[in-house]
Amino acid sequence: MTVPEQLRYTAEHEWVAIDGRTASVGITEHAADALGDVVYVSPPTPGTKVTAGEPCGEIESTKSVSDLYSPVDGEVTDVNADIEDDPGQVNSDPYGAGWLFKVRLDDEPPSDLLTAEQYAELISAEG
């Protein structure tokens, strides 16, 4: 199971890449594997204010639907339009082509985001 070192994570299985004031968000490989084939993602629309830890969209697989949580506070600036046509990229490349949305941060990112090491521990504890 891949958990890239340079990313930050949430207990809800999102990853965050922070670049200056911009955070890119997706779901982890662990989450994508648990969901099975992702068939539809309903991300927050650009302009939406999102709050860390609050649901901001949905992700549907063959078997289930889950809430998407924002890992950060800010305003959505961009969504990955390719996911609309090919949601399978969330499974095939969760940390790359399968990114979901970008947020312009209001402030510093939350201090309670998990490091790769902490997230790896979390998922191994979940089995």
Added chain:
Amino acid sequence: MTQSEPAGQPRRSPLLPVHERLGATLTEFAGWQMPLRYDSEIAEHRAVRTAAGMFDLSHMGEIAVTGADAGAALDYALVGQPSALVPGRARYTMICAADGGVLDDLIVYRLSDAEFLVVANAANTAVVSRELSGRAGGFDAGVTDRTADYALIAVQGPNAAAILAPVTDIDLAGVKYYASHDAVVCGRPVLLARTGYTGEDGFEMFCRPEDAEPLWDGLTAAGAEQGLVPAGLAARDTLRLEAGMPLYGNELGPDVTPFDAGLGRVVKLDKPGDFVGRAALAQRAGQPPRRVLAGLTVRGRRIPRHGYPVLWDGQARGAVTSGAPSPTLGLPIAMAYLDSDVGELAEAQAGADAGDTRLSIDIRGRGEPADLVTLPFYSRRR
């Protein structure tokens, strides 16, 4: 014999080591640890539609009914007439309660004059076995739960016959749909049946548990050039849904009669003698249906799921029993029970031009426009 309900540790298919070796995602299903998917369930589904897939169905219940009166006992216990089957043929049927509610849907194989094999859903095997034992009480017939004596492997898809032909000793052209035959496959003795739950041609092989792994491996090798892939329960569910086949617990249950499910044809009211549920079902057969099982497609992309309300002009007039993204159609599909008047209105609407629709599915608080379609969603070219 096996009167105990599943409890504690899940039961293990004899093929569990194979699934672990293949890296399957496992799930607990009806008290069994079974493969949900090996990799992508959509790819597995497509393989079954275009080539072939292999399923471990060892969780299914096998109940032997034997004795001079076995056929008569089953005629009394079930809504069909198994005594009319010739040896080597099988029939889809149901076991109902006295009030006509469905206790399980079954396939009954007649193996010889005095020997039947009843295949039940895993979740219902104990109930079916108990009911059959009770109902066979006055007959010269014995009922034995033999689930632990069998593994069950299915090969389903347009290439199924081509995969099996070189590794079996019998002529598959002689095994018609819903027929069974003793055979040797990959050197192992099996009961080979041309049955399935995918809407494709295919075979189900009942074998001894100790033969399951070598049989699986032999079939894997035989199918390598024919696109055969292992397929899990997730693909099995979307395949049966596209084929419009009911699933116990979704479309069928103790509060549903065969007539509600559009399967009144399985109730043989003209067979001689009494059977459990006859009075209630005879009454039900003469009444207009209160609700109808319908096929729906969704115009948007959100997926209808079990229990979601179906709306007519915004009013809840039904409920989804099964829903999934259809890999073959490329859109969300569902089966649902609708109040029968709404079923008629929706049918009239579907017959008119496709513009606005008064039908929608409440998907977590938002009504998603939907259309009534004739079941099944998919039928193979023959």
